[in-house]
Amino acid sequence: MSYLPYALAVWIFVVGLYGIITSRNLIHLVVCLTLTQSSTYVLLLAIGYVKGATAPVFADVSVGTRAVDPVVQALTLTDIVVSVTVAALLLALAIQVQKRNGTLDPDALTEMSG
């Protein structure tokens, strides 16, 4: 039981990869990539979790109160925002693919055209 959150992160990662590999639509593919990326958040936050602890914010509680790891939280919060903009870039690319090739199926994009 105590390793279940880590196993969950592995599960999300592998399911996301499966989605990317079997994808028939570039928008679906971007969503799968975002899902794969979110597995790292689950892993990071699970690593930093301390049983019965509070958030690492000492505005109301004194320093030294049991708190979860601030480093993994910092990594996660910056990446959530950044990953949204990266997904937006990939979706903009998908729009261009649709415009130029008239399809969003990655399997139909076999030839490079410039």
Next chain:
Amino acid sequence: MTRQLRLGLFGVSGVGLSALLLWAVAGLHAFGDYHERYGTLLKNVAVSERHTTNVVTSVVFDYRGFDTLGEEFILFASVVGVALLTRDARDERARPRDRLVSDPVGLIGLGLSGALLVIGLYVVAHGPLTPGGGFQGGVVLAGAIAVVYLAGDYRSYRALTPQPAVDFAEGFGAGGFAVVGIASMLLGSAYLHNFGPFGTPGTLASGGSIPMLNLATAIEVTAAFLLLFTEFLEELSVTRLETA
């Protein structure tokens, strides 16, 4: 490569990868039984060293500030990429003409936008004190302006977000973060090293360079999301015009 072959390959490598990953996480400490040194040290020293009560913020903008600079530039590069991909040869006539005519929705939207604006500013300003900061607050602020489009019309939304101003804010936020780092060097310490003064813990004027980096990030994130909203909204209307 055929679909079956690809699936078969993934079946084999996916099982192998899962096994390796599970093996790796089995070497971690049990969930909740945390004793890592770096995080524990930072939790104990950050408030007395930097006078910021939110240790997550002092990690983002100070102890791991250099990592955040990298993240800032990933964000900047993605947004610039979106602008480059969508802005070429767009027809100005193709501005979205969506207009909401329901007065109650418009009124509620106006109230919501104002409330979101206040919450966003609060989350940004109190980032070093309580949960929040430039990344989270920036998204809320951009949301406050997006509600103007949802509850009003595109014309009002664009009046609030003139493209030169949004572009400038995007560059100013990303550049400002780097410039605060250079200021540290000019003051004789390492790049992005906090140069103080640290102020009184628990007040807005605490944390030295942390509030400045926080503000630069808030400006960059707000501008980034506004730019994305605008680009995709205009792209949508071009598509509508072409299919009409």
